[in-house]
Amino acid sequence: MVSREFLQELPKCEHHLHLEGTLEPDLLFPLAKRNGITLPAEFPQSVAELEAKYCQFRDLQDFLDYYYIGTNVLIEEQDFFDLAWAYFQRVHQQGLVHAEVFYDPQSHTTRSIPLERVTRGFQRACERAEKELGITSKLIMCLLRHMEPEHCAETIEQARPFIEQGIIHGLGLDSAEKPFPPELFVECYEKARSINGDLKLTAHAGEEGPARYVSDSLDLLQASRIDHGINSVHDDELMQRLAREQVMLTVCPLSNVKLQVVQRVAQLPLQKLLDSNVPFSLNSDDPAYFGGYILDNYAKVAEEFPQWDHAVWARICRHSIEGSWCDDKRKTELL
Numbered sequence: 001m002v003s004r005e006f007l008q009e010l011p012k013c014e015h016h017l018h019l020e021g022t023l024e025p026d027l028l029f030p031l032a033k034r035n036g037i038t039l040p041a042e043f044p045q046s047v048a049e050l051e052a053k054y055c056q057f058r059d060l061q062d063f064l065d066y067y068y069i070g071t072n073v074l075i076e077e078q079d080f081f082d083l084a085w086a087y088f089q090r091v092h093q094q095g096l097v098h099a100e101v102f103y104d105p106q107s108h109t110t111r112s113i114p115l116e117r118v119t120r121g122f123q124r125a126c127e128r129a130e131k132e133l134g135i136t137s138k139l140i141m142c143l144l145r146h147m148e149p150e151h152c153a154e155t156i157e158q159a160r161p162f163i164e165q166g167i168i169h170g171l172g173l174d175s176a177e178k179p180f181p182p183e184l185f186v187e188c189y190e191k192a193r194s195i196n197g198d199l200k201l202t203a204h205a206g207e208e209g210p211a212r213y214v215s216d217s218l219d220l221l222q223a224s225r226i227d228h229g230i231n232s233v234h235d236d237e238l239m240q241r242l243a244r245e246q247v248m249l250t251v252c253p254l255s256n257v258k259l260q261v262v263q264r265v266a267q268l269p270l271q272k273l274l275d276s277n278v279p280f281s282l283n284s285d286d287p288a289y290f291g292g293y294i295l296d297n298y299a300k301v302a303e304e305f306p307q308w309d310h311a312v313w314a315r316i317c318r319h320s321i322e323g324s325w326c327d328d329k330r331k332t333e334l335l
């Protein structure tokens with residue numbers, strides 16, 4: 001088995017991280033206080049209670065119910081900056097060199113917090129991370145699939161200037177997967193593409209939902225990579241396509257265990273992905289809630305796939321860099 005020191009030194013990229021999912025209890029409670037937010041009675045009221053809850057979720061929806069409550073403490077531009085900056089500082093110590101990070105504008109605009117404020121706070125943290133830590137990054141806005149597609153389209157309209165300028169580099173689709181298939185968002189993705197033809201596209205698919213949602217995300221939404229995507233292994237034809245077109249899956253090992261998608265990391269179809277030449281990266285999803293950041297995810301996979309040698313890890317690392325949305329110059333630096 002490779003060592004944690006070896007994994008630490010690998011030039012790691014993150015492609016599946018929800019910034020709101022980096023809200024640790026030690027920031028959540030001070031922000032609630034600073035902003036005068038009263039958390040609902042059923043929400044854990046102390047760091048200890050909250051950390052205990054973070055250890056157990058029945059499924060994706062059970063998690064999301066908590067996640068959206070936590071998000072309510074984020075109000076000022078500085079709060080969004082503080083959140084993202086704390087994340088970048090933490091993962092700098094874990095050997096992260098490039099981060100493509102999600103946020104959910106609708107979690108905030110529905111609370112009358114303007115998209116501009118959220119985006120500016122995150123953007124400032126990204127700029128500081130590059131300047132002071134050498135971590136390059138891209139912002140990806142996600143649409144909440146449990147909301148009306150019309151509301152999602154309106155959110156894209158609010159984001160128009162940021163999409164035009166490339167400050168928002170990509171579009172994703174998250175929240176409860178199974179009841180809300182990709183076809184509901186065809187017009188939203190078309191609209192976003194029409195604003196900036198260079199906008200990168202991804203979507204959560206095949207986490208709890210079927211392989212069909214993966215192929216539909218590629219065909220109907222024109223996504224160029226897929227978040228989670230692990231249920232693709234149940235469709236041979238899709239697997240061949242992912243390999244042929246080198247569509248990267250952004251796999252989240254610790255998340256999949258915490259949300260009971262699998263019982264343990266060893267059950268993830270990672271060997272099958274490798275053997276089928278389907279590229280994937282390893283990611284942390286909502287690290288404050290799922291028990292670990294990027295290196296912790298790498299280390300857990302190494303522990304549960306002890307037969308993987310340095311060459312296998314080098315290959316995973318290379319796929320992760322090649323599947324990134326940074327420019328070729330940055331890729332060459334990282335490779």
Ligand code: ES4
Pocket residue numbers: 018021060067174175176204255285286
């Ligand atoms: C999420 Cl794990 C997961 N799945 C879907 N949407 C999400 N938003 C934040 N975490």
Ligand code: ZN
Pocket residue numbers: 016018174204227285
């Ligand atoms: Zn996710």
